[in-house]
Amino acid sequence: MIPPQNRHTPVSGSLEPGHTNSGHEPSAEGALIARRIAELAAVSARPDALERVHLSMEHSAVNACVGTWFAEAGLEVRIDAAGNLCGRIEGREPGLPALLLGSHLDTVPDAGRYDGMLGVLLALAAIHRLAQQARSLPFALELVALSDEEGTRFGTALSGSRALAGTFDPAWWDIPDSDGVTYREAALAFGLDPARIGEAARAPHELVGYLEAHIEQGPELLDQDCPLGVVSSIGAATRSRITLTGRAGHAGGTPWPRRRDALVTASEVILAIESIARDAGALATVGTIQVLPGGVNVIPGIAEFSLDLRAESTELRAATFERILDATREICERRRVTFECTETYRADAVTCAPALRAAVETGIARATAAPVPAPIWSRAGHDGLAIAGITDVAMLFVRCGNEGISHHPDESVLGADIEVALDALTAAIRAFAEGFRSS
CATH class of the missing domain: 3.40.630.10 (Zn peptidases)
Structure with missing residues (x-):
């Protein structure tokens, strides 16, 4: 009882x-x-x-x-x-x-x-x-x-x-x-x-x-x-935390060639994630994003966001994730921003x-x-x-x-x-x- x-x-x-x-x-x-x-x-x-x-x-x-x-x-x-x-x-x-x-x-x-x-x-x-x-x-x-x-x-x-x-x-x-x-x-x-x-x-x-x-x-x-x-x-599903690190700076004093904007980089990465997942037949969701320092007149130096990735099979999820990592790496290198990806949850199909x-x-x-x-x-x-x-x-x-x-x-x-x-x-x-x- x-x-x-x-x-x-x-x-x-x-x-x-x-x-x-x-x-x-x-x-x-x-x-x-x-x-x-x-x-x-x-x-x-x-x-x-x-x-x-x-x-x-x-x-x-x-x-x-x-x-x-x-x-x-x-x-x-x-x-x-x-x-x-x-x-x-x-x-x-x-x-x-x-x-x-x-x-x-x-x-x-x-x-x-x-x-x-x-x-x-x-x-x-x-x-x-x-x-x-x-x-x-x-x-x-x-x-x-x-x-x-x-x-x-x-x-x-x-x-x-x-x-x-x-x-x-x-x-x-x-x-x-x-x-x-x-x-x-x-x-x-x-x-x-x-x-x-x-x-x-x-x-x-x-x-x-x-x-x-x-x-x-x-x-x-x-x-x-x-x-x-x-x-x-x-x-199959994975959840990850992706952190992009650029360099904070004055919104008025930093010219375009010297900017390493983590938020703009994150925006491009997030759009790439959507495109890659759609093409693969998987589902990807960025549900949270945090920007630091967070000042209205400060170029974002850090952008951290979540990624929830789902696919019908474990193999498709893994292949899609690799494509996402490759795209993130290319975007970050081009924009002179570093990134780190930490897996927080995994469930195979x-x-x-x-x-x-x-x-x-x-x-x-x-x-x-x-x-x-x-x-x-x-x-x-x-x-x-x-x-x-x-x-x-x-x-x-x-x-x-x-x-x-x-x-x-x-x-x-x-x-x-x-x-x-x-x-x-x-x-x-x-x-x-x-x-x-x-x-």
Whole structure:
């Protein structure tokens, strides 16, 4: 059961209503999922927006709330050594390896209400549907509500799933949040023992796969007018910090030939990054930039900016990054500016496993009675990137409304799509069981 130190009253928040209009009366299951999404969206650190970060009071509150729902569905409930909420229902005999289902409950700042939470609640509803049949399944069913997919608080994206996969980095314990609280201190306050983090790790023989339903966070399914899609791979990503160093000087007293302007150089580099990524079929984003000394009448001597680079494959990401470095080097040499590039995050691409992916395709076909749309590679990162280190992974995408906007309060999903996603996820589990028996 849920340890006493993890029981808190949910925090209320004044959020805009979610977009779950289906054009007809929802089923009891669909209405329950919509109500629960609204309840979770109210558990926020802010009264005006949704923000729920790792190892916070709000994290503890949703673990307590969702843990109660797990128990009501017949799952044995526990919180692991990383703060992940876990539940299990046995298969045809006790102790079988499990098909792991789930997603995450943490959010980015000013978040939408479906990213992560929808996947947890769809998996819970599917398990509830299958509870009476679980004793005939050739594997157990487990559900995990992961704790730190976004990495908002400490910059440690996927730390909950890394702990589950046995790849948690002990160096993370010393990282402070914006208030100076370290990861270690936050874990202790949450009721966790950092020395026992290894107990969260699962062994490969304990699992038969990981299946996650998730809002697409993009417009492809919306553009195709399809409620559901199957994911081919979770793309490769790197994040870097690039620092250009020129020479500061008087804005009026320094003639053009003597200028070594770091900001103008950065501007040319950023445009080159966009051009190279577009040409390669990759995605590149410069999300932050800082200029020093920062005076209105001073030539910038230093420009530091972030680079988020994503591609369908690890090889394409690496090749695109090399082209970006070559272009940066050429521009800096021409403008007599030096540069330094420091990688801050890396995740290699993960290809979804054929058997699980086929089960998802079968589930979509059975639920929609329509052709399954072409597979989509996920431009966003997901917990499957980490969990793929110990077991096969696959993903079911649910159409993202409102032009595919995500990580934003306007994130939306149709109520009708939630219901068909539940049908598809349930059918996918059954299809995987059918294939598992015959393999």
